[in-house]
Amino acid sequence: MTQSALTPVGRFRTGRSAEGCPQALDAWRVTTDDAEVAAPVAGLLGGQPQPNEGGGELAHEVLTKVETVRVLMDGPDAVAAHMVLWGSKGIVHQCDG
Template structure:
């Protein structure tokens, strides 16, 4: 005889588990690193991973040496590549997520879309209390009082196929926000996977104090349908 406890209390029945289409990324692209706890700007892409093997294939394609850089890091292996531009494949606008996150020692303590909370479940949809003005949002984030952009983008490298798994680019730069909507629109306009160029755009200028400011930001250019690009190569 089968148990019928959920027949008497259907609200307590566990929801069916939905298998995610994606697992953990095989590798993550980063535009910088830390040395002696200080951020270091890089001229080329840096790739980190939990396992060494994926990085060996990436090093063959993009240059550099796959090695362990920090035994205590969650992704302890990296390769400092020899390129600031790579061709990637993005599967639609759904591969680009948008959120604002303030991280605490054990995970996100504030997650919103800039206006309403995205989590936790009991707060989802409620006003998040973030400032309306962009400059004030940046100031709060800098002071550790408010969230900053957290934009994960899933992709795979063109020319490597699916066997390596997918990569992740997690963008936190405020300067990327004006590019976000045009990128998603360009991806949505393509039926299927899009062939894109992912590059580090190097910015340099003199500020009002006469100081030279240099930084790099990710730039993604949608070239067109990946299927069309493959057909042209045949």
Template sequence: MPSKEYAGSLLFGRRKDNRPEPLDKWRLVSNNKAIRDRLGEVLETSRVQVLLDGVDSVRLEMVQWDQSGVVHHCDGFRYLSPVERVGDACGCPPEIESRKRGAASGLGPQPSVRISFRVAKFPEVGTFVFRSSSWAFLRAAASLKGDLGLSAGGTLCDLSIEAVKLESSSGAVLTYFQPVILAA
């Protein structure tokens, strides 16, 4: 797939004091100041409505890295690279839970999901991108991609950041943030 110029990207984290810091609101990254100014108020929130323009708006990939670089790049079924292996069966298990166990043990690839979209309130501004390596986001995006294949035209979706609270065995409450996408 050819490289595409995006108006910007959405993130829900940043680096502070050289450490990753999760955010509970979207962060817009764009080289265009006019775009940042126009969309700044829309994105000062944990939820933004986006328009997906068909099934190609959702790209589901699996990638495994080591010290030398990418050692496995597929869509979960067939290799996407290197060129000499494109289209060959990759050997990944069909079930996401099995893939997750393989990745956790260092023996398999992890999700690399890319959603390209237009902000629903300002669709004329351009196409943006959001990337995630979350297993939960992979499941949601795969389901959404299947639905997009059945619909014609743009699909309105909610892209949000959800706080998830977990209690540790010591009783401490831990909060982490995860991206969520749902058809509106």
């Protein structure tokens, strides 16, 4: 299977926005648009599926109970990370680190 054939069903996140402020988390946060994905994630990693109130475009989130997750990746392009500096009026700067 090639990278182009894959369709993401959710995202692993290290933080969220709480009352407009960035918040780092001690465990993984998984976001998805599909409630049928959120339920098994919670079953495997702990936590409860809930509405995504931590910011972002995906409707559901699971605040997991785990600090580490073993994954198999399809090469170095399978991971994307970026940093965003927010100001009072929105994004001031963003980069890939």
